[in-house]
Amino acid sequence: MVNKFILKEFGVRIRELRLENNLSQEKLSFKTGFHRTYIGMIERGERNISLTNIAVFSKVFEMDLSDLLNFKNQNKNLSYHNYKLKTDKLDE
Numbered sequence: 416m417v418n419k420f421i422l423k424e425f426g427v428r429i430r431e432l433r434l435e436n437n438l439s440q441e442k443l444s445f446k447t448g449f450h451r452t453y454i455g456m457i458e459r460g461e462r463n464i465s466l467t468n469i470a471v472f473s474k475v476f477e478m479d480l481s482d483l484l485n486f487k488n489q490n491k492n493l494s495y496h497n498y499k500l501k502t503d504k505l506d507e
Contacts, residue, residue, distance in 0.1 A: 426457050
């Protein structure tokens with residue numbers, strides 16, 4: 416299971432882009448077709464959204480998917496090592 420780390424990073428990215436574009440959650444809701452509460456849940460890292468929904472954000476923010484998913488601007492120490500999978504061994 417992907418842990419909350421990547422969900423929170425994505426949520427922070429969406430919130431930053433929304434604010435950079437002077438959009439309220441309601442306005443972003445209108446542009447994406449997603450419910451305002453769903454956007455809030457994404458921004459708080461509470462939803463694990465699909466790739467197709469990520470592509471909607473990419474289109475709305477007029478950026479490539481790779482740029483949308485580039486979290487290094489937020490966290491310079493970000494690495495794939497921070498992501499935990501359910502197949503990873505638990506720390507003993």
